[in-house]
Amino acid sequence: MIGLLLKLIPGFSTLVALAQLGVGVIYPTFKSFEAIESPGAKDDQQWLTYWVVYSFINIVEKLLWVVLVWVPLYGLLKTALLAWLVVPQFYGAKLLYTMFIKDALRMAANQLKDIPALENIVKPFIDAQTTAQQKKDDAPAAAPAVNTAAPSSS
Numbered sequence: 001m002i003g004l005l006l007k008l009i010p011g012f013s014t015l016v017a018l019a020q021l022g023v024g025v026i027y028p029t030f031k032s033f034e035a036i037e038s039p040g041a042k043d044d045q046q047w048l049t050y051w052v053v054y055s056f057i058n059i060v061e062k063l064l065w066v067v068l069v070w071v072p073l074y075g076l077l078k079t080a081l082l083a084w085l086v087v088p089q090f091y092g093a094k095l096l097y098t099m100f101i102k103d104a105l106r107m108a109a110n111q112l113k114d115i116p117a118l119e120n121i122v123k124p125f126i127d128a129q130t131t132a133q134q135k136k137d138d139a140p141a142a143a144p145a146v147n148t149a150a151p152s153s154s
Contacts, residue, residue, distance in 0.1 A: 016075035024054060024082035031086075050085055050093040056101050057081070 028050055035043035061068060061078075068074050084092040109125050112118045 013075060016079060019079045020075070020082060023079060023086060028054070028086055046088060046093070049097050053085055053093045053096050053101060054082075056104075 028047065031043075032047040032051070035047045038044075057078075071077070081092075084090055085096070086092075105125070106129060109122045109129075112122045113126060
């Protein structure tokens, strides 16, 4: 009901679209530029992860638009999702990437590698994933923390 009422407000959908543009594209673009120019790699990874998640969301949105157009307050929900993804303290993009998108990309790459026209595009991704997994498997397990504090005398 509220969603329908908000659609009746002139310019509301335009404001939501502008908020999505600002939160989802303009701000991350400037932060990505900052990350490229900074010496550290941590912010680079954060913003690359954001753009992968953002692209994935846009692809899913395009495929499901016929359904999503009927979801009440979808524009506001998407704006809130983009804000959650963008704020570095929430690790939203990293969380979505590691929980859902990484595995979905792996499955898609494994399916696409059998298509000759896409083999050269997908192979580097699969090779990078295999190398990363081998490094993770070969890394020694972290030693458990040992309490070195002196016992207190009471």
